[in-house]
Amino acid sequence: MNSGRIYKLQHFIPWTRKKIYYLIVISAIPTILYYFFELKWLAIPWVPVALVGTATAFIAGFRNTQTYNRLWEARQIWGAIVNNSRTWGILVKDMVRDTEVGAEKSLHRDLIYRHFAWLTALRFQLRESRGWENVKTKSYNREYLNYYKVPEWEGSLAEELQNYVTADELEYILKKKNKAAQILALQSARLRDLNQQGKINDLNYVEMQALLKELYDQQGKNERIKNFPYPRQFASINVMFVYLLSIVLPLGFLSEFAKISANCVWFTIPISVIVGWVFFTLEQVGESSENPFEGSANDVPITSMSRAIEIDLRDMLGEENLPEPLVANTNNILM
Template identity: 65%
Template sequence: MNISSHYKLTHFIPWTRVKIYRMLLLSIVPTVLFYFFGLNWVAIPWVPVALLGTATAFISGFKNTQTYNRMWEARQIYGAIINSSRAFGIMVKDFVRTTSTEEDKALHKEIIYRHFAWLTALRFQLRETKSWENVKTKSYNKEYLKYYKVPEWESNLEDELKPFLKENELQYILSTKNRATQIISDQSSVLRNLNESGKISDFYYANLVIQLKDLYDQQGKCERIKNFPYPRQFSSINIYFTNLFCILLPLGFIGEFSKLIEKFGENIVWLTIPFSIILGWVFLVLEQIGESTENPFEGNANDIPITQISRNIEIDLREMLGEKDLPSAIQPQNNLVL
């Protein structure tokens, strides 16, 4: 997530420079053919270009709206995880009671640390790369990785889970496919045993189980966004429309500027190049922005900052436990925070 007021042109232009080069080539070739070789057929009426541009603008706007909705839904889900985690921490602290204060503290720490393990396993699962994601496949995205680091790609899940789980539980969790799911399953088993031993009353136990169910709901919503891409048919048609429009755009400009030759001379046709680059760049960048927004957990610079959120939850719950040696908050790198 970018926390600055906007992307600086020193970052944005290099990120989109391939689009500029493409439009430069697409506009130079027909202009040269028209000006030096007299191929007047490259000049086409503006009407079909305008109609295609209207359709392209509509489909690009639709895609960007839907991809923004995916990103915003992901942020809302993690907002719900924050609230549910705090509520779960309070319930554990107040509902789990034994005859010993020290035993209470040990149980509270065990249960809440297991919740930290769930947060850790979930964010690692969400940062796994899917075939349709593009942060590691598109050259401009790979190049932009020099401005930030994705913590889940820089560390190991086992090492991250070690502080939160006992060794036997850790090895079991690592042997499973959906680690986050199994951690909550283990959490439920622990709470059930505490209820059966009388350390949690039936009423309090029921409320804690509801909190676990809510965490499962939020995890499932994250997995739905992660495992179901923006529909490929809409993504494909947006690419096709945008590229076709950018190919025809210089031809339409040549047609329009050629009408002004008698008044301003033949050199007026060369304005095709800057106008085509500017307008084509706008449409191509709209498509690229939508592409970089559609997968909010992939490790892109525009991702939901799930690592930072998880760390903030950990800090809050550690303070509930009375701990003083707290981990530091995740700090942005070049105004980017994940």
């Protein structure tokens, strides 16, 4: 997530420079042919250009709206995870009882730290790459990775989980495919044992199991967004329309500028580049927003949100030397 006021033009221009080069070439060719070789038939009326432009603007606006909705839904899901995590901390502290104070604190720590393990496994799963994601496959996105680091790509899940679960649980979890789901299953089994031992009464046991169900539901919503891409037919037609518009734009501008004077046709190149750049940038912005967990600079900051949850819950446990909250780097990117 970019936590700055705006993206600066010095970031946007390099990010879209290949499209700018393409637009310069695609607009210069017909202009040169028109001016030097007098191929007047290249100039077309503005009406078909306007029709293509209208269709392109409509489909680009539709895509950006839908990709923003995916991003915002992901943020809402993680907002619910933050709230339910705090609720989990309160329920553990107030509903899990033991006659020995030291043993009670150990139980609280066990249940809350296992929740940290779930958060860790979930964010590692969400930051795994999928074939339709763009951050590693598109050259302009790969270049932008120089501005920030993705913690889940730099670190090891096993190393992080060992801070929260026992060695036996760690060995069990690492053998599973959906590690986050299995951690919640371990949490449920632990609650059952505590209920049978009389350390959680039946009413509180039902309440805590209901909260685990909520966490399963939120994990499933994350997985739905992660594993179901923005429909490829809409993404494809958007790219096709933008490229079609970039081709017909200079032909339409030739017709319009030729009405002023012969030399004015050279304005076709800069104006076509500017207008085409707007549409290509809209297309790239939509593309960079459609997968909110892929590891891009526009991701939902699940790493920093997980750290904030850990700080809150460890504070509930009365621990000192709490970890520092994650902050945006020098390029205002917060992961």
